[in-house]
Amino acid sequence: MYKVLVVDDSAFMRQLIKSILEQTGRFSVMVAQTPLIALDRVRKFKFDVITIDYEMPYMNGVELIKKIKEITDSKILMISAYTHPGAHTTFEALSAGAFDYILKPSGEDEIKEFKYELIKKVTAACEEYKKIRSKETLEEIKGRKILLEESLIERAKSAKVVGIGISTGGPPVLEKMFKSLKSDFPLPILVVQHMPPNFTKAFAERLAFITSKCIKEAEDNEEVKPGCIYIAKGGYHLAVEERQGKLYTRVLDLEKIKSHKPSADILFSSIAEACEKDAIGIIMTGMGSDGSDGILEMRKKGAITIAQNEKTCVVFGMPKAAIEIDAIEFVMSPEEIVELLNMI
Template sequence: MYKVLVVDDSAFMRQLIKSFLDSTGKFVVTVAQTPLIALDRIRKFKFDVITIDYEMPYMNGVELIKKIKEITDTKILMISAYTRPGAYTTFEALSAGAFDYILKPSSEEELEEFKYELIKKLTAVCEECKKENTSKVHKLPAAIGGKILLEDSIVERVRLARVIGIGISTGGPPVLEKMFRSLKEDFPIPILVVQHMPPNFTKPFADRLATIASKCIKEASDMEEIKVGCIYIAKGGYHLAVEEINGKLYTRVLDLEKIRSHKPSADILFSSIAEACGKASVGIVMTGMGSDGSGGILEMRKKGALTIAQDEKSCVVFGMPKAAIEKGAIELVLSPDQIVELLNRV
């Protein structure tokens, strides 16, 4: 049984979350109606995960996250409003230490989706925390350690890439912030990113990244010529793909069906890169639940592209990299710092 602390000043939301989690038989739920009560309980008891609302008396959710992180490293899930201001607040929470967020239901129709996402995310992060550190699946001999970054042949393959694709989900925003901030100013290869996010969140996220990293970072629009050194974030609620037209690469923003419940989907992005660029590309699958990206990045590897997975130790949830590795789609397993080190040698 996993121990969960639910912090929310709304009696309705406290009871709703508790009832959803109780129904699984996996969780023991404690509730706190104010941040002060929550901090008292965190000092006295050990929890596997904590859910936090933003609007609360005495201090907001971001301030509470910072206080909690001074006491414990327990994983924190932010309950976010489905609005553009809510998006900016969510990114502050992720930067402060929340591992992920979930959108608060605004209607009765959204309750089932909220329940599904809540249980899925809490279960995944609790299982990840309880796992033994002796994983076997990601130990690819050629990929372990920093020595691989010294191989000129690997650097040359990155240098020849026309585009880099990244698929990332749970735990992604802080990782991307750090990576893009550390990427050298004149990095020339365009990067396309599928970060699982709802529609109102991707534009604020791209704007935040652009400000933090001081780089050309934007939410992708349809039929935009892909420019040297720019980073394109997939638009929430749409798929992002690459298309070659008359020798030039363009972004495609596609309103197609969800792939494995995702829209945008990393599989769509990776498959399109395999088709448009072949071996002149790099695919990177990073922290996240599920298996999105594993099929598409396998297509990239079959075309000769360099394929990379984030290492288990640095992932919030190892699901997406693990699925790609198990499919035989991955050539290198690296930490985010090692990935940046490799890119900066181009």
């Protein structure tokens, strides 16, 4: 049975989270109403997962995360407010070491969705905490060596666009990658990061501030500019289309794909259609299988397709799903991916 600590100064939220998790029969739950009590619990007991609210007495959630990380390697989930300011604090929590976040329900009509997300993400965090990282595979080593081959670099230089699909564990990885990307990087990058409305605009603003690069939430029907990074808008799909030799974004209000909106499958599929072999598709850390079908279309068109390696993923689900259907040509770490991009 997995052990979970719930840290929240709201008696209602403590009881709600505790009852949801315990009803599954898979979790043993302990609670703490203040950060000071939480730190005492963490010193005395071992937890697989700790859920933390942001606004609490004595210290906020981000400060608590940093102190917990000094004591234990337990996975931490942030309970986030569904607001623009809430988004900014969530990204601070992820940078401080949180595994993922869950949106706090603002009314009874959102309890069902909260229950689904809570069980899914706490389970995933527990499984990742227990999992022993495997050694590097020959495929990963092959991916590292092939970076030096001129044929791959030449293929990358002919690309018109880079597409990235990413989910759990994504924000800190993208921050590091975009900071390391050379200032004169010539290609546009389109990113599907699974996030709700309100969060994607805040995320784009944060990335632009941290990296000093052209990064924005994608708008419909805008010409895709060289060197700019476009973040898919939460609650909408992002696609790209070619018109008279130029690429344009499309922001689409369609049904969810594999429970996601935005969906990496939609983005990758549109890139395959618009750019054929002249593109790079990258699928990175995240739960589930979003992006696998779309990036397979890209590979069939001759595009370069890359998956993040298991060792560096917070959750290996999305890359693994793509690898298993032979949609991936190269498996690399984020550092190796940036190394390749900086050769363009």
